[in-house]
Amino acid sequence: MSKLVLVVDDERSVQEALRDILEDSGYRVECASNGLEGLELIDRLDPDAVLLDIKMPEMNGIRALEIINQRGRNVPVIIMTAYGSTETTIEAMKLGAFDYLMKPLKVNEVLDALGKAVEVREMIRRFRHNQSDCQGDINENMMIGLSPAMQSIYKTIGRVANSNATVLIRGESGTGKELVARAIHFNSVRKDRNFVKINCASIPENLLESELFGHEKGAFTGAVAAKQGKFEIAHKGTIFLDEIGEMSAGTQAKILRVLQEREFERVGGTETIQVDVRIVAATNKDLERSIEEGTFREDLYYRINVVDIMLPPLRERKQDIPALVEHIIKNTSLEHGKTITGFSREAIDLLEAYDWPGNIRELKNICERAVLMSSGPLLTVEDLPLGLRKSSRRIDWLGELQGDSLKEIVAEVEREVILKALEDNNWNRSATAQALKMNRSSLYAKMKELGIID
CATH class of the missing domain: 3.40.50.2300 (Response regulator)
Incomplete structure (x- = not known):
């Protein structure tokens, strides 16, 4: 038609x-x-x-x-x-x-x-149709927005989806890099095969190789049975390597071999396994700087960066916030059996004025929290977190103590301090943990507790 x-x-x-x-x-x-x-x-x-x-x-x-x-x-x-x-x-x-x-x-x-x-x-429309047919929570987290930056990204995805080119997705944490990877896969000829994701930063280095390539029985202590790796599972489909900039030099070399030769061996194995898989990678790091510092291979960089997609931070696409908020609230309300009509105009103005250091992930967490804590159909400024209600990052204690418990206030302070440290360290968790004098796993747990990450 x-x-x-x-x-x-x-x-x-x-x-x-x-x-x-x-x-x-x-x-x-x-x-x-x-x-x-x-x-x-x-x-x-x-x-x-x-x-x-x-x-x-x-x-x-x-x-x-x-x-x-x-x-x-x-x-x-x-x-x-x-x-x-x-x-x-x-x-x-x-x-x-x-x-x-x-x-x-x-x-x-x-x-x-x-x-x-x-x-x-x-x-x-094609994104939404394909995403609604997919398993998991893609429909709840589909790509939303018609800002010029997002229009450009939609066009790029449309042009490259049906190719086998490797794609590097860049952007700050929480900007939706996985959604772009899924959109590429589910708009490609591989859409009926597996989409396999792996976060290279969340798995200890000594286990990452096994996760990627699998292992044979007895390959190491605890390997009581042979196990397929992510690359085998993704055969004929797509593998999404999130935070690829966190890989060790040894693992980078093995990824490069897969890209060049389309083959690998399991850990502890001798059989060469052939694989047909498309690689989509993502990072919030400056890989060019990592190359200069000797922590990322230049040859791997050029292999994964055939197509480069740069996702804008939410602060650069604020005109998309009303549509994003409506979508998040609709899905959260449905999930929890609530009838929420949306945010008041004053609350939307406040959301649009905020800089969103945690990007869409932070917006999603704040909207979900507001829906869960709401007592009426219309969400207001009072349903927003304490820290966001400030006109600046500094908290005015005397004006805001009333109505908030000590636990809520402490949580907001912790959240503000961690967000500021993450911003100062370009969302590098290792550097942030060091700056806050805490270990990386404790920082990760605290970020999840405070709703900074899912």
């Missing part, structure tokens, strides 16, 4: 001209004369893209775009105006506009912008 475009413009001549152009190009077209009418048609028709005028009676395009964002409607919106200004452009892009066109419109520019917009829309 041809794609549906909604034209929202108060000038009948513009509506008719765009209808003729777009229908001649194979689109279906619906029109609205103001922002209110346009919002109603978006909810009812779920168009593939929207051409939205800025200056209209009753409700202008900027306000309509803001409401589209608040409602979490993942539809690409292309702004049109004859009254362009730098301020208007910035405001529209901050609110998540897909593109910005000046009147009088040029046919080739309109068709080019629409072509890109419906491509992104189709990519998002």
Whole structure:
């Protein structure tokens, strides 16, 4: 079926001209004369893209775009105006506009912008369809957002998914690197085979090789039976190597061999095992710097970095926060049998003002906590953690003690101190643990306890 475009413009001549152009190009077209009418048609028709005028009676395009964002409607919106200004452009892009066109419109520019917009829309729909068919919690954690940075990522995934190229996903902790890896796998020809993930930082070095490549019976103390490794399990599928920058030099050499020769031996074994597996890796480290420091192999870096995807931190895509919040609350409410309508406008403003050092993972934990602790259908500022309610990172004790138990206050202080230390050390847990004078396992346990990580 041809794609549906909604034209929202108060000038009948513009509506008719765009209808003729777009229908001649194979689109279906619906029109609205103001922002209110346009919002109603978006909810009812779920168009593939929207051409939205800025200056209209009753409700202008900027306000309509803001409401589209608040409602979490993942539809690409292309702004049109004859009254362009730098301020208007910035405001529209901050609110998540897909593109910005000046009147009088040029046919080739309109068709080019629409072509890109419906491509992104189709990519998002395909992600959601495939993710809803997958096992596990992917549907609860699907990729959300139409910010320019996310649009670029969707396009990259669409281009590389069906290839066998290795992919390196970079980004701060909590930005959703695993979701990108899953999207690549479940949009590829390997989608019916295994997607196997392994966190290279969470497994002790002396056990990581066995986890990756398996072992034979008696290979080491405790190896009472032969065991398949992750690479064997992922045969014909995809293996996701999270935090690959934490691998030892010896393990890096074995990974390089798998990439080059597509073969390996189990620990303690002599039989060479052939494997057909796609590797997707992720890291929050600066691997170029690690190469300079001699802790990461340059040849492995070039092998895993055929396609490089950089995930933006949440603070650089704040226009996606309303949609992310709506999605998280909907799933959490359903899971716990609650009826939550969402956050108040004041709470959303506070969420958008926060810098999110823990990124989407932190947002998810805060939203889930708010749903669990809520006593009414609308979440308010008071449902947010103590630390987030501050206008700065420093806690004003005298103004905030009332209503919070000592245990809650201490937990918030610990959380703030750990988040600050993680930021200062680029989320490197080993360096953070050293800075806080605690061991790495204790830091990991405390981060889980405080909801910094899942």
